[in-house]
Each structure stands twice: as C-alpha cells, then as structure tokens.
Amino acid sequence: MTPVLAESAALSTALTQNVSVSGKMTEDKFRVLLSQGFRSVIVNRPDQEPGNTVTVYALRNIAEKKQVSVIYQPVQSGKISPTDVTEFARYYHELPKPILMICNSGSRSSQLFHQAKTAGLINE
Template sequence: MTKPLLRSLLLSASLLCSFPAMAENDSIALNSKLSVAGQMTADKFSALLKQHHFKSVIVNRPDQEQGNAVTVNELRNIAEKSQVSVIYQPVTSGKISQTDIIEFAKYYQELPKPILMVCKSGSRSAALFNQAKAQGLLNE
C-alpha cells in the first residue's frame, strides 16, 4: 500500500470516529464549496437547498440501504424545481474504493458550487472529500 493511500485511509478512519454530531436539519461545511449532510427527508432536503443555496448535490447513500427515507429520484424532483443538479454516486459504507474517490474528484471539479453531499450520517461523504483532497485530486 502506498504512503499517500495509507495516509488517506487513516484520515478517513479518524474522521469516521470523530465526525461531529449535526443538527437534524443542518449540514456541515467542509470548505466554502462543499457541505455534507446525513439522514435525509424531503422536507429537510428542501430546507437545506433553500437555506444554503446549493447549486449541486451528490447523493452517496444507496437507495436500497436500510433506513433510507427518500430515494435519489425524489431528491432529484425536489432539486429540479430549484434548478439544482443531482448526481447519484452510491458508495457502500466502509468500502470506499479508489474508483469512488476519483469519480468524486471529477464531480467536485466539474459541478457548480456550492455542493451538498448526502449519505446516512455525512461520514462517508466527508471521507470521499478528505481522501480526494489528501491525494491531491482537488484543485482548490
């Protein structure tokens, strides 16, 4: 395993253990261009779009994941009313691959900002961002 990959994996593991609790209807900004949010409902999603003026959304939670209250198509329908694009990049919790990281980095570079990333708790979305950043894949 290469040192940069090991470093990004350790960073992700520490993030999963120390990710701050977020208010039920809130998101956490990882930088000025990207925020993460956990468990989503249609009402929470609508409120976040309106409150923070996100221009793009990346959904990392698979539709079929247990406890998922809203599908990506439902989120996309809400977002389209606000002219916000939604990308579905499902990632299995605890199994982020290098392909996932590279795919996320591509979206991060190309999508209009600010971006909201959505998963169950915000941890796997934050891990994608932090691993891509640690590998130098994000032009910031």
C-alpha cells in the first residue's frame, strides 16, 4: 500500500458497509474522500460552528462535479433531537450508498446513526 492510500484510508471511519464518518473537513480532504467511492454526503456540522473552515456550499460545489449528493443536516453536539434522528433516517433510506457523514470529530454523526439504529429506524 502506498503512503497516499494509507493516509486516505484513515480519513474516515466505517460504521457499516454503507455509512462512514469523518471529522474536520478541508476541500482537499473532501476530494480524496469522494475518490474513495462515496455516493452521498450528509454534513452534520453547522457552517457557523467555531473552527469550521469549509462551508457546505464549497463541499457541494466539489461534490456536484463527481455527481455526489450533499445534504446539509446540521445538528448541535450533545443536543441531537428525536426530529434530527428521524430526519437522518429518512435521508439514509433515500440517498445512494455508501454515505459519508461529516461533523467536527465524527462523534455526533456516529451518535446520530446509532440513535436511528437503536430507534429501529434503520436496520444494519
């Protein structure tokens, strides 16, 4: 395995065969992740969150060139609501897979996925 591939493999964490999460995003990192075959992206990090350096608009521009869907579903860390979980489950069922979920560290996206799974809204 070349160093570039080893580095890119660590850019996301697979939760299942269909869903992976990734933390802090840059345009370059996003391009590498898209080259790994993700067909949809759900951005859970609010654009205005402190420390966020790339907007969903910028990510969407990159993704459109690869024909990848980008959904903006910002959720507040530690404040994921039942409505957030239901909305995520709807996206999960509608979007082409595999799906990449993005937030600051990957944690809130993972929580959103696991809450939907625990609620029986997705079966993986």
